[in-house]
Amino acid sequence: MRAILFLAGLMASGALFAQTPAHQRMQALLADPAALQAAVAAGGKASFFCANCHGENGISKTGDVPNLAGQHPDYLLEQIRKFGTGERKDAFMQGLIKVLSDEERAQVTLYYAKVKVPPNQSDPAQAARGKVLFDKLCVRCHGQDAHGGKTFPRLAGQQRAYLQKSITHYRDGTGVRNDKLMAIATSVLKDDDIVALAHYLTQLP
Ligand code: HEC
Ligand code: HEC
Known part of the structure; x- marks a missing residue:
């Protein structure tokens, strides 16, 4: 809250x-x-x-x-x-x-x-699991289509390994990526949740 x-x-x-x-x-x-x-x-x-x-x-x-x-x-x-x-x-x-x-x-x-960014291939079962997590935890800032907005980045079509690495850095407070909102939003994620989210986001148009 x-x-x-x-x-x-x-x-x-x-x-x-x-x-x-x-x-x-x-x-x-x-x-x-x-x-x-x-x-x-x-x-x-x-x-x-x-x-x-x-x-x-x-x-x-x-x-x-x-x-x-x-x-x-x-x-x-x-x-x-x-x-x-x-x-x-x-x-x-x-x-x-x-x-x-x-x-x-x-x-x-x-x-x-x-420049337009093309969607990538990913595992459909992982992507389906990632969608459930995204709709629950991430849409309110990054938007239903993950296109972001003026104050939030676009995630749709982003590279899968990069998404996974970035989300993990925010969650673990490694000092590489620092953002209060993302630290809070990612704190509940397990490693396999992060994998699923990255599969979901990379294949979005
Ligand atoms: C309360 C708003 C908010 C919520 C909820 C939120 N984010 Fe973010 N997100 C941000 C902001 C702000 C940034 C930019 C932070 C920065 O400057 O590093 C960001 C950045 C990111 C980035 C980095 C993008 C890039 O190009 O490097 C990723 C990946 C990301 N968010 C994924 C997620 C995921 C997955 C969730 C749900 C688990 C989520 N976010 C929930 C606000 C939010
Ligand atoms: C030698 C390789 C290399 C070159 C050349 C390079 N970058 Fe990067 N850039 C990276 C890497 C790697 C990252 C991701 C770092 C991380 O993991 O957080 C990055 C991240 C970024 C980001 C953050 C993107 C996001 O989604 O958060 C921006 C903006 C950026 N680079 C702009 C540029 C610009 C503009 C140029 C040319 C003037 C450039 N880069 C040249 C390697 C490079």
Whole structure:
């Protein structure tokens, strides 16, 4: 109940994610159609380096590297901010993010947000079990279709191994992923629940 009140307060204030200069730049670009088109094109070019790991068009070919395609730009910018401050830990991403300007951060995230992400194959029995857990524990934030929203990430079509790894980090408080809401939401999950949830989410369109 306390978690719900906390969340309602944040949503009412309209700012779950911190407003950085890159966020402000993104909002200015979103308000100007011609500038937005140019920014998305520039982001596509700038993303060639990211493609080494996140795949062509942000669709990852490696299970434990996330897709960036189809993800909300607010969420991507928030994760870039967290890598920058060390609130989220990944040796490579923490170093890389320091060299991206605010303009480049806004451009690449706006570009990835526009790419469609294809669903993946998974085990139908595991997915069915995962759906029951998701509908009970996760929909109120990530949405019925797991497409998320401005303040919550999209999970549909995400890489299975990456989902499993991330959910486990939130639950176990390893210090890699830090988020109060996710720590509460995942605290009741057993290891095989996490496997089932990842099977369910990766095959969603
Ligand atoms: C050497 C490989 C590598 C390269 C190159 C790379 N990344 Fe990453 N990135 C990763 C890994 C691995 C993770 C997941 C870390 C974890 O497990 O939490 C990640 C995570 C992210 C996330 C968080 C996504 C989410 O769903 O939470 C963002 C945003 C991101 N990268 C942006 C970028 C951008 C933008 C570029 C190019 C400028 C880039 N990355 C280049 C390896 C890479
Ligand atoms: C009270 C709201 C809330 C609930 C309930 C919730 N989440 Fe989240 N979830 C979030 C927020 C906020 C984030 C972003 C946290 C961050 O910045 O790391 C997130 C992030 C995630 C991520 C990371 C996505 C990525 O690209 O790295 C996964 C995976 C996830 N949630 C899965 C779940 C699952 C599975 C459940 C149900 C067991 C769940 N969430 C329930 C709010 C919620």
